[in-house]
Structures are given as C-alpha cells and as structure tokens.
Amino acid sequence: VLVVASDMGDLQALQKAVINNFAIFLLVIVALGVAGGVIVSQGYGKRLRTIRNAALQVGQGELSSRIPLTSSNDVFDEIASIINEMLTKIQTLVGEVQRVSSNIAHELRTPLGHIRQKIEYLQAHVKDNSEARKLSEDALAEVDHTLQIFSGILRLSEIHSGSRRSQFRKFDLGTEVSRICEVYEPLFVEKNRKLVFDIGGPCFVLGDVALLGQLVVNLIENVLEHTPNGAGLAISVTAGGDHVSLRFHDSGLGIRDLSRARQAFSKLHGKARSQGAGLGLSLVDAIVSLHGGAITYENKNGLDVEVTLHRA
Numbered sequence: 001v002l003v004v005a006s007d008m009g010d011l012q013a014l015q016k017a018v019i020n021n022f023a024i025f026l027l028v029i030v031a032l033g034v035a036g037g038v039i040v041s042q043g044y045g046k047r048l049r050t051i052r053n054a055a056l057q058v059g060q061g062e063l064s065s066r067i068p069l070t071s072s073n074d075v076f077d078e079i080a081s082i083i084n085e086m087l088t089k090i091q092t093l094v095g096e097v098q099r100v101s102s103n104i105a106h107e108l109r110t111p112l113g114h115i116r117q118k119i120e121y122l123q124a125h126v127k128d129n130s131e132a133r134k135l136s137e138d139a140l141a142e143v144d145h146t147l148q149i150f151s152g153i154l155r156l157s158e159i160h161s162g163s164r165r166s167q168f169r170k171f172d173l174g175t176e177v178s179r180i181c182e183v184y185e186p187l188f189v190e191k192n193r194k195l196v197f198d199i200g201g202p203c204f205v206l207g208d209v210a211l212l213g214q215l216v217v218n219l220i221e222n223v224l225e226h227t228p229n230g231a232g233l234a235i236s237v238t239a240g241g242d243h244v245s246l247r248f249h250d251s252g253l254g255i256r257d258l259s260r261a262r263q264a265f266s267k268l269h270g271k272a273r274s275q276g277a278g279l280g281l282s283l284v285d286a287i288v289s290l291h292g293g294a295i296t297y298e299n300k301n302g303l304d305v306e307v308t309l310h311r312a
Helices: 009-059 075-125 130-161 163-167 173-190 209-226 280-290
Strands: 169-172 195-199 204-207 233-240 243-250 294-299 303-310
Touching: 009 075, 075 130, 130 280, 169 173, 173 195, 173 204, 173 209, 173 233, 173 243, 204 209, 204 303, 209 233, 209 243, 209 280, 209 303, 280 294
Parallel strands: 195 233
Antiparallel strands: 169 204, 233 243, 243 303, 294 303
C-alpha cells in the first residue's frame, strides 16, 4: 500500500487570510458607502431645506426672497434659477397691481374731496327742504364711505410694499394699548358697554407704533359697530419668553364665516351686515404679517382674537 500526503497548513492559512482580508475590505467598502451616502444626502437635504425656507418666506408675503445658487451648476441650481425667475415675474406683477391700485385710490381721493366740499356747501344752504337735506346727508355719507375705502387701499399698499418697515422702533406695546383704551373707555360707557384692559408689565416690541395702534383701533371699533348692546370687550397684553401676546375677547355674536370675514371688502359679522369698508380684518392681518407675528381668530362665547409678536 502506497500512501501519498501533503501538508495543508499553508493552504488553510492562505484561505484564512483571504477570508479575513475580504471581510475587512467589505467593511471598508460598506463604511465608505454609508459615509458617502450620508454626505450626499446631507448636501441634498441642505439644498432642499434652502428651497423650502425660500418657499415659506414667499408664502408669508416676502416676495423678494430668492433661492441662493451655488457654483456647482447641478440640477438644483437649474431648478432654483427657474423658481427665482418665476418669483421675479410674480413680484413684478404684484407690485404693478399694487402700484396701479394705489395710484387709482390716490387720484380719486382729490375729486371725491372736492365733491364732499360741494355737498357740504349745498347742505349748509338748504333751509326748509327736508328732502333735499336728507339727500345731501346720504350723498355725504356715501362719499365718506368711498374715501374710507380708498384710504384703506392706500394703507394696504404701503404695508404690502414693505415701506413701513423703515419706521420700526422699539416701544412698549402695553403703554400704547392703555392709551388707546383710555380714549375709547368713555365711548363704551356712553353706549352702555364695558371695556376692561389688563397690561401685564412692560411689553416691548419692535414695530410701527402707528400701524399697531391702528390694529388695536380696528379691533375695538369692530366690537363697537358689530356687537349687540351690552356686549363687553376685554383686552390684555402679556409678555412671556420671546414673544408678546395681545388678546381681544368680546361677548358678542362672533363671526359666522371667519375665512370670508378676513378677506378684503368682506362685511359679514355676527348676524348683521356691516356698513364699513370691509377692510378692517384684512388690514389687521396685513399689519401682523408685516411685523412677522401671528394672529388667531376663534368663536368662543363671542370672538377671541390673539396677536402674537416678537419681543424686543
């Protein structure tokens, strides 16, 4: 019997070395793939977040916002260029519409003012003719109503254009609200209503004093004009964290269609139709948007309005 044999130690050592090296190479390749995927996904995620942030700013009314471009000239830059061009055209069209509406309102205010003066002159010279006097009073009321609409359009144009940001300064919103409430308090008493206001210490904000005062006046007059007799209004200003909260709550009928009431020239409030210009709540929304704040409306045993502004 002839037996032939060979030592397998070297072959097994080589096999073991190949397997170990393959495992190491596989781990290295997987690690590099994962790292590369993370880097690429982070790059794509950053570009997508940039586009998302620009879209959010445009949605909030900042039509001048644009998506920044890089030097890579990739598909994201191509998409960003198309979106930026579209935003430029939209901004141009919106600006042109605002400019035309503002010019129309401005140009028509002068002849309407002249008509109002002539009606006042005729009214002053009407003696015993009660019908003529009533007609002149009705005509005067219609002219005043039209002038009020044009004034509202001009204010909205100024706000949407962003030109009012140049008048921003730091001031105490609580002090301004107190001053306005003190002016309106006798009017509430005269109409057998109750006005309560609570100012929770210094509440400094950065904004346009006149516009935020107009916001407060609009919401107060909204209660005076569109709530039943005996309805009251509670106003509070509080500061907490990085924001200031301005809240209005009346005990009226609320608003049946909140979304419609916030549109320009809408006049519905409660069960009655308003005789105003229909720009009150739309003007309030525009003022809050200009200041980068937020506003909520809720029918809660009346109308509850809360305005949140950044604390200065």
